[in-house]
Amino acid sequence: MTTTTATRTAKPTTDSVVSFENVTKSYGTVRAVDGLSLTLHPGETVALLGPNGAGKSSTLDLLLGLRPADSGSVRIFGTTPREAVAAGRVGAMLQSGGLMEEVTVREIVALGCALHPRPHPVDKVLSRAGIDKIADRRVDKLSGGQEQRVRFALATAGHNDLIVLDEPTTGMDVTARQSFWATMREQADQGRTVLFATHYLEEADAIADRVLVLSKGRLLADGTAAEIKAKAGARKISFDLPAAVGTDIEQLRALPFLTAFEHHGDTVRIQSRDADATVHAVYGLGLYPRNLEVAGLGLEQAFIALTEAEEATQ
């Protein structure tokens, strides 16, 4: 992961790769996707974030035509998802879905290539996924991370214009993750759109040009990682307060604009919706904090702040 947030910007373009218009999907009384509208553009790498049950997998299932929407419209390259998949324009790597057993890695990858309308050479697909050395091993003898690499190979068996990945790096070791994301970056640089759902916020921060935050099937935030961090509003403040006693701590807990408070030994770490006012109030208590630092939230903290604020409004 060599790309940094500071160097990335959203890639504006008018073409639409994926378009969701007011899409809903319920399972019985559970509304998994709730009036979702969004557009993805060529060459974008987009992270889909959200707490458990937010509707990420359901959104990807709708996108791939694996489930029908109850209402609204889902289009890929202006056609239905099924048409786009049948035309070989979409590669997918899903969480579930067992791999065929009793076949070798090479055989299953060769089948994936044979079924693709615009396949890559099998050897290239194997080596790009880092499974060329285990090509003769049976699929049911693979470790979890090796299975993920096989799924990755199947998702990239041919020339796709859109690659959809549901928690793709779960179970992969550090080296596998790095080569996986380097390959995805190459795909995006060649104009392909990459959409991935993940719980690894550091991956979203490092990889994605655009971050979508889902909560309860609705789009809570949509922007670059930097914009999402800014949207969360809060900033983190830390300082040391040597020899702080119980009353000082209780006063600190009651500071204005706090959204989080932690106290370990002499060190106090807080989050505030108005850092200037909070710091001013610390001095107003007659306390003298040392090593005072004020910084923006990381993507993970911003994500927690946004989704918790949404929960609190229910």
Ligand SMILES: Nc1ncnc2c1ncn2[C@@H]1O[C@H](COP(=O)(O)OP(=O)(O)OP(=O)(O)O)[C@@H](O)[C@H]1O
């Ligand atoms: N087949 C199903 N039948 C009934 N309810 C379902 C089904 N699939 C998903 N749900 C429910 O829909 C909601 C959204 O689920 P979904 O799997 O899309 O969320 P997610 O964001 O992918 O979650 P996770 O991060 O845990 O994978 C959840 O409340 C889930 O329990």
